[in-house]
Amino acid sequence: MTRFGYFDDDAREYVITRPDTPLPWINYLGSEDFFGIISNTAGGYAFYRDARLRRLTRYRYNNTPVDVGGRYLYVRDRETGEFWSPSWQPTRDDLGDYRCRHGLGYTIIGSTRAGMRVDTLYFVPLGQTLELWRTRITNQRDSSVGLSVFSAVEFCLWDALDDATNFQRNYSTGEVEVDASVVFHKTEYRERRNHFAYFACSERLVGFDTQRDAFLGPYRGWDRPVAVECGESANSIAHGWAPCGSHHVALTLAPGETREIRFILGYWENAIEAKFDPPGSQTIDKRSVHEVIARHLDPSSVDAALTALADHWSERLGTIQVSTPDEHTNRTVNIWNAYQCMVTFNLSRSASLFESGIGRGMGFRDSNQDLLGFVHMIPARARDRLLDLAATQLPSGGAFHQYQPLTKRGNDAVGSGFNDDPLWLILAVAAYVKETGDAGILDAAVPYENRPGSEAPVFEHLQRALQYTLERLGPHGLPRIGRADWNDCLNLNCFSETPGESFQTTENRQGGVAESVFIAGLFVLAAEELATIAERQGLGGVAAEYRSARSAMATAVRDHGWDGSWFRRAYDHAGNTVGSATNDEGRIYVEPQGMCVMAGIGLDDGRAVAALGSVSEHLATPHGIVLQQPAYTRYRVELGEISSYPPGYKENGGVFCHTNPWIVIAETLVGNGDRAFDYFLRINPSAREAISDLHRCEPYVYAQMIAGKDAVVPGEAKNSWLTGTAAWSLVAITQWILGLRPDHDGLRVDPCLPAAWNGFTARRTFRGARYHITVRKPAGVAGRVSHLVVDGHRIDGHLVPLAPEGADVTVEAFIGPDVYSIPHSRR
Numbered sequence: 058m059t060r061f062g063y064f065d066d067d068a069r070e071y072v073i074t075r076p077d078t079p080l081p082w083i084n085y086l087g088s089e090d091f092f093g094i095i096s097n098t099a100g101g102y103a104f105y106r107d108a109r110l111r112r113l114t115r116y117r118y119n120n121t122p123v124d125v126g127g128r129y130l131y132v133r134d135r136e137t138g139e140f141w142s143p144s145w146q147p148t149r150d151d152l153g154d155y156r157c158r159h160g161l162g163y164t165i166i167g168s169t170r171a172g173m174r175v176d177t178l179y180f181v182p183l184g185q186t187l188e189l190w191r192t193r194i195t196n197q198r199d200s201s202v203g204l205s206v207f208s209a210v211e212f213c214l215w216d217a218l219d220d221a222t223n224f225q226r227n228y229s230t231g232e233v234e235v236d237a238s239v240v241f242h243k244t245e246y247r248e249r250r251n252h253f254a255y256f257a258c259s260e261r262l263v264g265f266d267t268q269r270d271a272f273l274g275p276y277r278g279w280d281r282p283v284a285v286e287c288g289e290s291a292n293s294i295a296h297g298w299a300p301c302g303s304h305h306v307a308l309t310l311a312p313g314e315t316r317e318i319r320f321i322l323g324y325w326e327n328a329i330e331a332k333f334d335p336p337g338s339q340t341i342d343k344r345s346v347h348e349v350i351a352r353h354l355d356p357s358s359v360d361a362a363l364t365a366l367a368d369h370w371s372e373r374l375g376t377i378q379v380s381t382p383d384e385h386t387n388r389t390v391n392i393w394n395a396y397q398c399m400v401t402f403n404l405s406r407s408a409s410l411f412e413s414g415i416g417r418g419m420g421f422r423d424s425n426q427d428l429l430g431f432v433h434m435i436p437a438r439a440r441d442r443l444l445d446l447a448a449t450q451l452p453s454g455g456a457f458h459q460y461q462p463l464t465k466r467g468n469d470a471v472g473s474g475f476n477d478d479p480l481w482l483i484l485a486v487a488a489y490v491k492e493t494g495d496a497g498i499l500d501a502a503v504p505y506e507n508r509p510g511s512e513a514p515v516f517e518h519l520q521r522a523l524q525y526t527l528e529r530l531g532p533h534g535l536p537r538i539g540r541a542d543w544n545d546c547l548n549l550n551c552f553s554e555t556p557g558e559s560f561q562t563t564e565n566r567q568g569g570v571a572e573s574v575f576i577a578g579l580f581v582l583a584a585e586e587l588a589t590i591a592e593r594q595g596l597g598g599v600a601a602e603y604r605s606a607r608s609a610m611a612t613a614v615r616d617h618g619w620d621g622s623w624f625r626r627a628y629d630h631a632g633n634t635v636g637s638a639t640n641d642e643g644r645i646y647v648e649p650q651g652m653c654v655m656a657g658i659g660l661d662d663g664r665a666v667a668a669l670g671s672v673s674e675h676l677a678t679p680h681g682i683v684l685q686q687p688a689y690t691r692y693r694v695e696l697g698e699i700s701s702y703p704p705g706y707k708e709n710g711g712v713f714c715h716t717n718p719w720i721v722i723a724e725t726l727v728g729n730g731d732r733a734f735d736y737f738l739r740i741n742p743s744a745r746e747a748i749s750d751l752h753r754c755e756p757y758v759y760a761q762m763i764a765g766k767d768a769v770v771p772g773e774a775k776n777s778w779l780t781g782t783a784a785w786s787l788v789a790i791t792q793w794i795l796g797l798r799p800d801h802d803g804l805r806v807d808p809c810l811p812a813a814w815n816g817f818t819a820r821r822t823f824r825g826a827r828y829h830i831t832v833r834k835p836a837g838v839a840g841r842v843s844h845l846v847v848d849g850h851r852i853d854g855h856l857v858p859l860a861p862e863g864a865d866v867t868v869e870a871f872i873g874p875d876v877y878s879i880p881h882s883r884r
């Protein structure tokens with residue numbers, strides 16, 4: 058419990074106990090086609106599939122006061138004229154017993170004021186393109202009360218960028234219809250759109266508004282709409298300007314009485330030939346949507362939909378459930394981290410409070426890495442995602458850096474040439490095959506660049522990805538970096554001196570020769586994965602070829618990527634080192650330490666241990682591991698965007714959380730369970746809950762960045778929710794610290810635990826069987842699993858063989874030297 062809230066793990070909720078959190082703390086609604094962002098004070102917006110092109114409601118990013126635009130309600134006492142918002146915003150009156158419960162796919166916000174308890178539940182029913190709001194009002198006074206309840210949303214004219222910029226047109230296009238208790242927003246429906254939005258209410262209305270300025274009154278904001286203040290709607294019909302939706306419901310509540318009002322904010326498409334009713338008119342044909350509205354306004358359907366939603370999440374999260382001695386680990390693994398991974402699956406980096414929903418589509422490397430965090434929960438959808446990604450690969454083996462979710466086409470504006478991109482596809486496909494056993498995906502025919510006729514098996518896509526690196530080696534035999542590698546801001550072939558120019562797409566050093574040690578590590582890792590896959594496909598020769606390329610690359614890293622105490626980062630365009638003791642700033646970077654050790658480089662010659670020692674000495678801080686040190690204190694034209702950030706922020710020495718789990722994994726590979734777990738906790742949101750005043754972002758999800766030690770306020774987080782940190786953290790804790798690691802031939806149980814733990818238990822569903830796992834560690838004994846007992850049978854090592862689908866398997870894993878570990882032959 059902090060001054061902002063607490064975890065309610067049994068309910069799988071975070072409960073916020075005051076509205077003025079350091080930043081708006083948000084949740085996501087929806088998991089298929091219809092999505093919403095909702096803050097703890099009901100701010101946020103809704104969209105259908107694409108946050109830019111099909112936005113239903115307006116939200117004002119970077120506004121003051123913050124978090125304006127939302128799903129608002131006003132309650133007005135008809136006798137006294139007093140009114141307030143039960144979610145605090147937008148009126149921001151003092152509230153009693155304010156609670157916001159963010160749960161899995163739903164949010165409940167409520168409070169008490171003037172003897173009225175008001176709670177509103179918001180969620181998107183599975184399979185629907187709408188969100189439901191259920192408001193319950195209880196009169197706690199000992200006399201009856203007459204209330205007016207007003208709702209309010211502001212419609213976005215679909216394309217969020219155009220909506221925020223093209224006023225000369227947009228002030229003249231807005232159109233609505235009002236039919237009984239439903240407001241229909243139909244801007245551009247008269248021309249090429251066959252979709253509209255609607256805002257429905259379960260009650261008979263005493264009034265409504267659809268013209269924003271009539272509802273608010275001149276020069277007023279959402280905090281004091283004139284309609285609410287006077288208790289009277291204008292019954293306005295929007296004509297251009299800014300369409301909104303507001304219902305006005307009048308209620309009389311006896312003492313102790315509770316009343317319920319339901320609202321629906323939805324999206325609907327009509328067939329192009331059935332847009333109007335009657336045909337030839339300009340009136341929306343509402344016949345198909347009416348049925349949907351009626352069904353969802355029915356009170357019993359709300360409960361059923363809510364139960365279905367809870368079951369849906371139980372099923373997804375049920376794939377892995379653990380019980381360890383650490384509460385942060387338990388709630389991270391069992392609830393929040395897995396949930397966050399699903400949000401990154403849905404939204405990549407498109408819509409959060411830090412991503413405006415306008416900028417980026419689906420990132421190629423981002424989506425491949427995100428997959429590592431959700432593949433076990435939604436294998437079929439993961440497969441589709443992989444096929445979409447592979448289809449945006451170019452014939453060269455390279456990849457579009459991003460693609461648009463609505464069209465699934467590569468984004469020409471950003472293009473390709475981020476030379477790490479294609480290799481991530483190999484890791485993602487390997488993870489998918491290990492999780493599901495579905496090697497059939499390797500034969501699936503997928504085009505290049507979405508061009509019909511260019512279809513080739515996924516396996517060939519992976520081969521080309523590997524080949525792409527091999528065809529682009531630099532002067533030291535290391536992979537050329539292209540526009541950037543994982544670190545989007547290390548732009549070594551681009552020398553930008555023009556303000557505002559893109560650091561990534563301005564290529565002013567044609568045929569740039571800058572090299573990346575990070576990509577080399579990634580290549581070594583990916584080549585081994587693909588060699589294993591090739592071998593299992595019966596292609597021993599191909600596997601041998603990849604293993605030899607792998608070992609040549611590892612040699613190049615040893616010869617030119619090792620700096621003496623750590624792995625170097627890169628060679629710049631002029632052949633100078635980046636991330637070396639010879640540099641004055643940026644002497645050591647975290648990424649190659651993590652990636653090279655994960656690839657196994659240096660595990661046999663002490664370099665891995667030395668590199669990790671250097672991380673601990675130079676990069677680890679109480680708030681996480683910073684990206685590099687010393688941070689750049691001035692702009693360096695030859696390094697690119699990285700030095701554009703002030704020291705301690707983002708890639709310039711921030712704790713770029715995505716990289717921290719790589720070090721966690723690396724530490725488990727050298728057997729250092731204490732350090733691995735310590736690093737895991739340093740960026741863990743739950744473990745940082747107590748310092749929410751400093752951290753500022755939500756304590757239930759990872760943030761992309763925590764300000765580093767050189768920053769003005771070290772420890773302050775930014776960019777929560779949509780980050781690769783989610784997937785990698787879940788992988789690090791579940792597969793490496795807890796050691797529950799899917800492999801081609803079974804499930805590995807190979808933990809590397811902190812010394813203080815005596816073990817843990819877990820349930821893992823894997824290829825259709827349920828494994829009930831107990832890891833035991835005789836007190837005081839550290840080390841790795843020596844043997845397993847699977848359904849009563851002893852197995853040396855840590856690989857649990859595959860069980861038939863539907864089986865329940867009991868696994869006991871024993872850590873450390875043990876009297877039974879004598880080889881069978883000598884017993």
Ligand code: GLC
Nearest residue numbers: 406420422423543544545546
């Ligand atoms: C952001 C990008 C990701 C990149 C990282 C580091 O998270 O989405 O693709 O790897 O920044 O620059």
Ligand code: GLC
Nearest residue numbers: 544545546561698707708761
């Ligand atoms: C990543 C980085 C960000 C950079 C962007 C450019 O998202 O985190 O700092 O501006 O890439 O593409």
